[in-house]
Amino acid sequence: MKRHYVRRGGRKAQRGAVSVMVALSLIVLLGFAALSIDLGYIAFSQRRLQAGTDAAAMAGAMDLWKSASSTAFADARAYAAGQGNNTMPPGVTVTSTTVQGLTLSASSVPLPASQAASTYNGIQVTQQASVPLFFARIFGVNTKTISATSKAGAGFGAAPYNVMIILDTTRSMATTTDSNCKNSSGVALTRLACAQAGALQLLTGLTLAGDNVGLMVFPPISPSSSSYSFSCSSTEPGVVSTGQNGYSAVGVSGSNATYQISPLGGGYLSSGTLSTSSGIVQALGGATSKCSGISAPGGLGTFYAQAIASANAALTSFSQNQNPAGKNAIVLLSDGIATASTTQLGNVLGKTGGSSYVYGTECQAAINTATTAKNSGTTIYTVAYLGGEGASAPSCADGADALTACGTMQSIATSQSNFYSDTCTNASSTQSLNQIFSSIAYSLTKARLIPPSAT
Known part of the structure; x- marks a missing residue:
């Protein structure tokens, strides 16, 4: 074994x-x-x-x-x-x-x-x-x-901005002074003069090349041509009259009524300063040796929904011819109060039974129009300029409209950060008009990172 x-x-x-x-x-x-x-x-x-x-x-x-x-x-x-x-x-x-x-x-x-x-x-x-x-x-x-x-x-990076400024030129703007807005001598200026100075501040804060700026006002004016451009050397047109169907005259066949004061374009700065030969600078009183710019004759009440629509239409048409297309923006300055009568609104807008009847809901009409513009890609900045009237200033409109002026301007703006005011406590900040327009200019021209391969 x-x-x-x-x-x-x-x-x-x-x-x-x-x-x-x-x-x-x-x-x-x-x-x-x-x-x-x-x-x-x-x-x-x-x-x-x-x-x-x-x-x-x-x-x-x-x-x-x-x-x-x-x-x-x-x-x-x-x-x-x-x-x-x-x-x-x-x-x-x-x-x-x-x-x-x-x-x-x-x-x-x-x-x-x-x-x-x-x-x-x-x-x-x-x-x-x-x-x-x-x-x-x-x-x-x-x-x-x-x-x-x-x-x-520097500035806006890859695409320019197209900015349409809309100013309230109803009569109260020229007849009411703002104790918080004074000239170098300490004299209180009219609200219109303060608004013009603020808009000029926006122009100087923008860039010399690329950005295009235009100016519209409400009530609409009745120039000899729908392509009107303001000039100190010519007579300023008057407000379209109620005999021309008031606000509803805008866009009516054969009517030259328009909100445009200066078309979209550049040339408002020269060597970094305001160009006195620019139509928009002249309209805003920037060429003081020549004229004081636009006036506020009034006589047609206040209704700004159409002005927003006209501004957005002009921006859309302008940007379609750009390559690359610019970024569109509206800057609306108003006290937010819409009180046009049925007669001032004119046929269709002010008469019961019209398809676009808005009397009593003028403020809601502005909000609706702004929503359409925002949906098209346009950024809307609003400046609720009450000129020291107080945060509880008037309700927005007459008739059945229960909206407030401050609330309406807030709803029109693209976002809370785009809503400014000298008085409204619900605004993103309460500042002077010059500060407000400087802030808007900064938001439009802030620097942007660009690709490392950019040359």
Whole structure:
């Protein structure tokens, strides 16, 4: 009988080999775990660096149009990663920040660099940072260098704005003064003069190239041509009369009644200042040596729904011929009160039984018209200018309309942030007209990030 013997030493050798393999596997697994932690920290740091670089480019681009390049570059550095609130993760150090002014083509930024105060229409910020590693130190790698680059264009970036200003020129605008709006001598100005000054502030806040601005008023006027453009050298047309069917005369076959004072276009600035030869500047009283601009004869009550519709139609027609199409915006200034009588509204609008009968619901008609314009892509800014009448100023209209003036202007605006007022407490802010129009100009011309490939 044979006996089989098992070599005990062989089993020990096998157990030893397994132990070595397990140990090696643990080392590899720990290496992968360490690598994933380090890679995660690098990725997190990269996102923070890019965010700071983007903020720096945006901050610098905001100054390019009206400030020296040194100001733009300094502001870019102030908002860069590692500065102020743009802190980096613990241990991460920003090692370099490079700010460069750019002269970009019109296809990237329509503002010409030659007309900017900084001589640049774009800015590029590049930053580098050193990220400490943790487990990679085992392999002799202590830090990782990361970088981020961001470009921003001055003004509106890739597409111009088409802005139609609509001003209330009813009689009360010329006969009522605003104690909160005074000239350099401290004399209170009429509400019309204050509105004109505010609109001029909007023009000076916009850009010299690309943005197109027009002006409409209500009540409608009755010029010799529906393509009327204001000029100090010609007689200003009067308000369309009730004998011409009042507001309902607008758009009636054979009628030249229009809301237009100055068509959409540029040329309102020259070398960064208001051009006195521009029709819209003259209409707003910017050419004081020639004339005081538009007047407010009144006589037709207040109804502004049609003015909104006319402004949106003009913007839509204008932008259809642009390549690329501009972004359309309406800036409506009114006290928000619509009180035209049935006679002033005219046939159809003011007479019972007409298909467009609006008497008693003029304010709701304006809200409905604004909704149509907003649905077409037009942004609407409203300025509820009550001239110190108080936040509880009149209800919006006569008849069955129970809306308030402030509430109506709020509903017409695209959003709460687009609703301004000198008095209404429900506005996004209550400011002077100059401040309001400066804020609107800023929202229209704020800088935008552009693709890194932009040239």
